[in-house]
Amino acid sequence: MKIKKIEVFRGKLELAKVFRISYGEWKSVDTVFIKTVLDNGSIGWGEAPPAPEITGDSVETIIGSVKYLSSFIKKMNIDNINGIDKMLRNKLKNNSAALNGLINSIIEALSKSLNLSPLRVLGYGEPINEVLTDITIGLDKPDTMVNDSINWIEKGFKILKVKLGGPENLDIERVKRIRDAVGSHIRIRVDANQAWSPKEAIRISRALERYDIEMIEQPVKAYDLKGLKYVRDRSEIPIIADEAIHNLRNLKLFIESDAIDGVNIKLSKAGGLIEASRMIEMAKAFGKELMIGCMIESSLGIAIASHLVASTGAFRYVDLDSDITLESQPVIKPIKRSIDRILLESGSGFGVEPDENRLDKVFSITFTTF
Numbered sequence: 085m086k087i088k089k090i091e092v093f094r095g096k097l098e099l100a101k102v103f104r105i106s107y108g109e110w111k112s113v114d115t116v117f118i119k120t121v122l123d124n125g126s127i128g129w130g131e132a133p134p135a136p137e138i139t140g141d142s143v144e145t146i147i148g149s150v151k152y153l154s155s156f157i158k159k160m161n162i163d164n165i166n167g168i169d170k171m172l173r174n175k176l177k178n179n180s181a182a183l184n185g186l187i188n189s190i191i192e193a194l195s196k197s198l199n200l201s202p203l204r205v206l207g208y209g210e211p212i213n214e215v216l217t218d219i220t221i222g223l224d225k226p227d228t229m230v231n232d233s234i235n236w237i238e239k240g241f242k243i244l245k246v247k248l249g250g251p252e253n254l255d256i257e258r259v260k261r262i263r264d265a266v267g268s269h270i271r272i273r274v275d276a277n278q279a280w281s282p283k284e285a286i287r288i289s290r291a292l293e294r295y296d297i298e299m300i301e302q303p304v305k306a307y308d309l310k311g312l313k314y315v316r317d318r319s320e321i322p323i324i325a326d327e328a329i330h331n332l333r334n335l336k337l338f339i340e341s342d343a344i345d346g347v348n349i350k351l352s353k354a355g356g357l358i359e360a361s362r363m364i365e366m367a368k369a370f371g372k373e374l375m376i377g378c379m380i381e382s383s384l385g386i387a388i389a390s391h392l393v394a395s396t397g398a399f400r401y402v403d404l405d406s407d408i409t410l411e412s413q414p415v416i417k418p419i420k421r422s423i424d425r426i427l428l429e430s431g432s433g434f435g436v437e438p439d440e441n442r443l444d445k446v447f448s449i450t451f452t453t454f
């Protein structure tokens with residue numbers, strides 16, 4: 085099987101309300117969708133969410149990267165999907181969002197062509213049909229965060245991921261107030277998005293112990309490997325790295341340095357399902373916890389990540405909620421949810437279809453010589 089056509093679209097995701105973390109806030113984002121068409125007519129879609137502060141990818145660099153990579157895949161047989169993935173990674177370093185969108189679109193096209201569920205194409209089993217996720221509470225004044233927490237719990241969510249961002253005492257107050265308001269049966273995890281110094285992180289971790297916090301995500305700066313190890317050595321609460329770890333190479337460094345209890349894998353950091361599966365196997369081999377997260381992504385990105393969770397059974401912490409916070413997304417058939425559970429259909433493909441009428445086509449390349 086060969087690829088006949090690659091098309092790249094620009095789309096807009098509107099959030100229902102402003103989403104705030106320690107280093108930014110968003111009300112809408114521009115994103116990129118990639119469509120791959122095979123010579124037998126099978127179609128696959130991938131999403132490439134720009135996250136310039138994390139991956140370095142903007143909408144423009146993603147579009148340029150996919151255009152550049154297209155020239156290398158036109159004559160390749162895509163039955164060897166691992167080989168394609170390795171070749172693309174060798175041709176273009178970094179640019180992980182673009183690789184993510186492109187590789188996942190090829191995997192979906194292959195999945196439909198072979199009539200297999202997408203992760204079976206990569207050697208995993210059939211997906212289970214439900215994935216339980218947390219809901220993220222954006223960074224705000226404690227009162228607002230308490231109200232948001234109560235609203236989501238009244239809707240039926242049972243796990244909160246609480247964004248923190250300093251200063252120290254305010255972060256502790258945020259968690260205390262939320263725990264007091266929601267009761268002891270709700271699971272709470274927190275994400276500092278790099279906001280603390282290593283010493284602050286130790287003090288905050290100790291103060292949070294009494295509020296039954298299941299883990300702390302990225303307490304210190306992404307580049308601060310020594311700082312993260314310093315925190316992990318002194319924190320009773322498990323430490324999960326997010327912004328610090330993008331791909332297999334980063335993960336190896338942090339495991340060898342004994343700096344983490346676990347890693348938050350995001351497809352857009354890893355550069356697609358295949359690198360993510362390599363990371364899963366390494367983390368499991370070293371007894372590290374696995375979390376999966378998302379950027380601000382449509383139902384499509386969430387569906388792809390959900391398939392990884394549902395077919396591998398490897399993830400302890402699931403944070404796949406960005407589609408819930410969208411007011412509008414250019415998708416004909418969004419993912420199905422039952423409150424805090426993502427419902428997956430069996431069969432081939434990821435089960436979500438973008439709406440081309442609500443996307444701007446940026447370019448289309450048809451390969452005529454096979």
Ligand SMILES: [Mg+2]
Nearest residue numbers: 275301302326
């Ligand atoms: Mg995070």
